[in-house]
Amino acid sequence: MRRVGAGVIQKTVRELCIKANLELRGDVLSALRRAKKKETSARAIRMLDIIIYNALIAKKKRLPICQDTGMVVVYLDVGQDVLIKGDLKKAVEKGVLDAYREGYFRKSIVSDPLIRRNTDTNLPPVIYTRIVPGRKIGVSVVVKGFGCENASRTKMFRPTDPMSLIQDFVADIIKELGSKACPPMYIGIGIGGTLDKAVSLSKEATLRPVGESSKSRHIARLEKDILKKLNKLRIGPMGVGGKTTALGVSILTYPTHIAGLPVAVNISCHATRDARITI
Template sequence: MRELPVQELTEVVKRLCIETNCQPSVDLVRMTEESIQKEKSPAGLSALKQIRENQKIAATEGVAMCQDTGLAVVFVEIGQDVHLAGGDLETAIHEGVRQGYQEGYLRKSVVRDPLRRENTGDNTPAIIHTKIVPGEQVRLTVAPKGGGSENMSTVKMFPPSAGREGIISFVVDWVRQAGANPCPPTIVGVGIGGSFERVAYLAKVSLLREIGVANPDQFYAEMEREILGKINDLGIGPQGFGGSVTSFAVHIEVAPCHIASLPVAVNLNCHVSRHQTVII
């Protein structure tokens, strides 16, 4: 049994809150630069160039890529042979978020109650997803999520007869309705299967994949390509200014489901697409 002080988790969460907000990931930069080569719409191209310029400024000056520094979503995979010592896991994570958002001068975007709307003042509580896995390591992923793109999320419980084509038209139509709201170019996270609550988690988890890496199952990889093609034919374009780069990628994650169900969820990530992982 490996002993791991929870203070180490606090330190990592703090660092990742700041880095994910201020440092564009390698895959995000690559996607932005490739899209600049592809985009034909002058207004869309101009938006992409500004997005790239914004990434450079954020990285060199250590400032957030967007004023909405997000709700801190934290995924923790805990090896079953790890003993977390010196405190409890969730308190340690919340403390990391609190310190990171304070020290990184990141906007505090959480209200304590959904209707009475009082800001908690420190961006806590985080949303924490915990999974017990084999081994003696802890894998921590911090994925701040802005409200604009998160609001453009949906879940639908289809009958199984909706099938592949029903899902494709649902996702494409959803992106059409979302328009410029999720700050395109987006990454379109699609969950298929599981249950009502599991499918939303699948859509969220799909956004953690390196941008544009296909689903390992060819059936779903082909579906991702087809949906992306149809989305980029919509003409919404970067920041909604028109063009062919409405989305950088479509990522599908699937899970077994009930014989009578076909749950589908869409979770859009915006052009700042923030997430980083550290293994402790």
């Protein structure tokens, strides 16, 4: 049994929150640069230039990429041969608290969804703990802004519905809400499982590097088809028109029930932010 102190988790979460908020994911930055090369409209190119420049000065000046420093989502993949000494949940929370204080990040969380009083700490995060084989701990931190979270949707399809209906569903969301969600976006889609499983997969899907496709051939095909469809909408970077409405589409699937076909779409803006490490 490997022993890991809760203090190590606290420090890790703190560092990942800071990194995610200040340093744009390398794959996202590369995708933005590739998009700029493809654009022909001067305004779209200027928007992409500003977005790329923003990422560079955020890192240099230690300023958050976006003022919406998000609700923190932490994925802990804890190896079953690891013994954590101390309070794991408290350690994660303390890590978030430290990062948001020291990093001068915005505190955007209200304690009760209806009464809505700011906790002034950005606590609590959403924590998913999963037990996996081995003696390591995988920690992934997503900082999720709500401009794009609000544009996310889910739908329970009929099991007999054709794939084209799923494509239309995604395109309709982007058509209606795309300009509010800071395009060019990264689209995470979860298909299968139960309602909650599909939603959770859709968020995890955005952790996959932009440009990488699914290992299943039919899913990779669907990702490609949806991406093509979205970029034909010509919403463009920040809605000014152009070829780049989405940077990529990432789909994760799970077996499902004979009576159902749950589909969830989690939209992530051009400031798709997360960081991860294995301890």
